[in-house]
Amino acid sequence: MSKNYSLLFYLKKPKNHASGPKPIYMRITVDGVPKEVSTGKECDPVKWNSRGNRAKGTKEDVRTLNSYLDALEYKINEVHLQLTKNGDDITATSLKLRYLGKDIQRKMLLNVFMQHNEQMSELLGNGFKPNTLKGYKTSFAHIAEYIKNSYASKDIEVKQLDHAFVSGYEFYLRSSRNCTAISAAKYIKHLRKIVKICIAHKWIIEDPFAHYQNKAKPKVKTFLTADELLRIEQKSFTIPRLAHVRDIFVFCCYTGLSYADVKKLTSNDIARGVDGKLWILTSREKTETSSHIPLLDKALSIIAHYKDFPLCLTKNIVLPVLSNQKMNSYLKEIADICGIHKELTFHMARHTFATTITLSNNVPIETVSKMLGHTDLKTTQHYAKLLDTRIASDMFTLQQTLGKCLP
Numbered sequence: 001m002s003k004n005y006s007l008l009f010y011l012k013k014p015k016n017h018a019s020g021p022k023p024i025y026m027r028i029t030v031d032g033v034p035k036e037v038s039t040g041k042e043c044d045p046v047k048w049n050s051r052g053n054r055a056k057g058t059k060e061d062v063r064t065l066n067s068y069l070d071a072l073e074y075k076i077n078e079v080h081l082q083l084t085k086n087g088d089d090i091t092a093t094s095l096k097l098r099y100l101g102k103d104i105q106r107k108m109l110l111n112v113f114m115q116h117n118e119q120m121s122e123l124l125g126n127g128f129k130p131n132t133l134k135g136y137k138t139s140f141a142h143i144a145e146y147i148k149n150s151y152a153s154k155d156i157e158v159k160q161l162d163h164a165f166v167s168g169y170e171f172y173l174r175s176s177r178n179c180t181a182i183s184a185a186k187y188i189k190h191l192r193k194i195v196k197i198c199i200a201h202k203w204i205i206e207d208p209f210a211h212y213q214n215k216a217k218p219k220v221k222t223f224l225t226a227d228e229l230l231r232i233e234q235k236s237f238t239i240p241r242l243a244h245v246r247d248i249f250v251f252c253c254y255t256g257l258s259y260a261d262v263k264k265l266t267s268n269d270i271a272r273g274v275d276g277k278l279w280i281l282t283s284r285e286k287t288e289t290s291s292h293i294p295l296l297d298k299a300l301s302i303i304a305h306y307k308d309f310p311l312c313l314t315k316n317i318v319l320p321v322l323s324n325q326k327m328n329s330y331l332k333e334i335a336d337i338c339g340i341h342k343e344l345t346f347h348m349a350r351h352t353f354a355t356t357i358t359l360s361n362n363v364p365i366e367t368v369s370k371m372l373g374h375t376d377l378k379t380t381q382h383y384a385k386l387l388d389t390r391i392a393s394d395m396f397t398l399q400q401t402l403g404k405c406l407p
Helices: 060-086 092-100 109-122 130-151 163-175 181-200 226-234 240-253 259-263 297-306 310-315 324-338 348-361 365-372 377-381 388-405
Strands: 006-011 022-030 033-043 270-272 278-283 290-294
Touching: 006 060, 022 060, 022 092, 033 060, 033 092, 060 092, 109 130, 109 181, 130 163, 130 181, 163 181, 226 240, 226 324, 226 348, 240 259, 240 297, 240 324, 240 348, 290 365, 348 365, 365 377
Parallel strands: none
Antiparallel strands: 006 022, 022 033, 270 278, 278 290
């Protein structure tokens, strides 16, 4: 299809016209197909030059009319350039509609974002989790506030998104919202997903993230050393709620289960594995990937301790897990009692399993990754913080090898 067009201004005779000025129309033609648009002006046929598409004369009213027609011609040219730049089909109809502002409805960022969140809400339990939706709702609120503060507007057209918008949004998150680099990166990731949707629909031609680089570094995973874990295990608690939380925390230190996974763990998830021993055979709540974990003796003893617990019997769950907020609150008390000067959180149990329990005891990282239910080995590498004991052991082995080789 041709990318060129022709433009003609002419006088159109209205019905029952006898004499006097006639309305001026603009005819846009592409590939022989014409579309007419009224200019909103009129001219006396005596003063009209049909060959030049303009009014004749040098008087002020004629010069003003011709300047107006020049402006319309320039506007049509701008519309043509924009359609060409966007890769849109150029037809007489598309030029006319774009000129009149009646073409494809403008796509606004917050509107697209809201539609995404509504679709996600309808798919909860079918590929999406409530916490994921919660994060996107927070992102929506942050972007809305950013647009309001930085652009003095309630919304912004997706075609206006550029590098300045993205980098400005990151700065807003870090400064006005006091987000950490990791939190800001998460919200930027949400925006990137919405941008990808717009690009897929060709609402955006140039990717505003093309030259954007996020420099946020993963937060160092904190874990318990073998000595710290032993202190927690051997501590005798006189307060039942602390003993209760300690047991569940230790269980996760020896299984690598996250809070969500241990909370939903049922007796049906424990079965005989390939070696004939008891395993946890479940899927991760977060990623829905399979997670197969052989049960170590300490984990088995905790399961046995709670097998007749009333709540476990009633709900067919393995352990009576409290709310995440209470678990983390009580763990801080446990840390103080045991003399552990780290911010003890429930998720630290997963880090401890990955490092102190498995990797530092020569369990291959591929095996650890499988037990943790990771889909990418890079994710497991974030947990793989080698302990000094492992380094000392490896260097001792190296020393013995070198000793045998050297004279």
